[in-house]
């Protein structure tokens with residue numbers, strides 16, 4: 001089975017959400033949700049639901065592209081409210097859909113807007129063979145979730161090649177009720193990726209309190225959460241920088257951050273810090289295995305702990321920091337925004353702004369190398385790759401989105417450094433920039 005993150009994403013947008021995310025043009029004036037399928041690397045292809053038998057959409061590719069003939073297609077969604085139980089439920093479904101009877105299916109990420117225009121996250125499940133097994137297994141999976149399982153969408157191709165969606169509510173043991181049956185028709189692509197409005201609540205935290213409250217919700221589920229909070233609470237709030245300069249080095253993995261930060265430390269007699277800091281790094285694996293909401297909140301709190309270390313150290317010597325808030329934000333944005341680089345939030349968007357309560361560095365340098373050189377360095381290093389590093393290699397779109405997000409950061413922005421030359425030359429460039437921005441050291 002193909003890895004879901006490498007597959008298309010499907011997005012449902014309601015008309016009533018237009019204030020948050022402008023819906024596809026064809027959706028305006030309709031009291032029905034509309035949704036968009038995004039092929040890997042391709043444009044969004046958007047659809048809406050219609051009662052009209054004769055509607056032919058906007059002449060764009062037909063919706064049959066996501067129902068494999070002679071197969072069938074299903075969708076299921078859970079609330080995307082940025083709460084720990086919802087995020088964990090989504091993760092549980094994702095794991096179950098990789099196993100057993102779903103092994104033969106293609107599972108696509110799904111964002112949709114359900115009743116009262118509430119954002120929901122879920123999956124589109126393409127079964128290439130059809131037959132009753134997948135539907136039965138999905139029903140069983142949903143019923144196992146509790147008393148009010150989310151509805152099951154079933155997509156069927158009609159005689160003329162048109163597509164219908166049936167939305168079923170599962171009732172009692174074995175019962176189900178048809179909530180709606182509507183035709184699926186093509187509409188225009190939305191101007192803003194639908195995940196953009198929720199970014200600040202679901203992935204990119206702009207205050208200590210926002211990140212803290214997510215980790216606090218985890219204390220009964222993840223014992224390490226309490227230890228993280230204890231450390232955060234011991235740190236002085238609103239840490240202030242000392243008189244020595246604070247330089248952050250950012251970049252994708254294997255761009256040379258460790259090499260550069262170590263050399264800068266030696267050259268400037270600086271203190272070297274990294275985010276996440278050593279005091280919480282033993283819990284990193286635990287949080288890396290959690291859904292985005294929890295994982296990013298952990299890294300965000302790590303930045304606040306590092307801020308207190310920077311405050312203290314910068315009263316005594318220059319400080320160089322290996323990754324900081326820009327990493328947390330850039331990876332979070334690139335993970336949440338599916339598809340092409342153009343889907344990222346526009347420049348100057350609020351997600352690119354530095355959190356007001358987080359100590360600001362004097363200079364942030366972004367190391368960049370060509371994708372080919374980066375892969376050579378990764379291979380040369382010969383370390384075991386993390387899942388995300390493998391993903392980075394496999395998915396150049398993701399890599400581009402991380403790098404572009406870094407470049408859009410503001411206040412402070414990232415100053416790009418070409419890190420392809422020799423170690424010595426890169427160090428010379430970096431030291432020159434530090435001198436230029438931070439004066440004599």
Ligand SMILES: Nc1ncnc2c1ncn2[C@@H]1O[C@H](COP(=O)(O)OP(=O)(O)O)[C@@H](O)[C@H]1O
Pocket residue numbers: 251252253254255256257258259260377378380381419420421422423424426
């Ligand atoms: N300028 C350079 N030229 C060639 N190889 C480099 C250069 N800088 C770093 N490397 C090598 O590339 C690999 C990745 O560098 P590293 O500093 O660990 O990157 P990061 O900390 O960003 O993951 C290491 O094997 C390192 O020795």
Ligand SMILES: Nc1ccn([C@H]2C[C@H](O)[C@@H](COP(=O)(O)OP(=O)(O)O)O2)c(=O)n1
Pocket residue numbers: 252253275276296299300302303323324325327328329331388
């Ligand atoms: N300050 C930070 C540092 C790392 N992260 C996240 C971003 C990515 O998901 C990973 C990348 O971490 P990194 O490449 O430094 O991992 P290693 O130290 O190389 O093991 O961690 C973060 O969100 N915030």
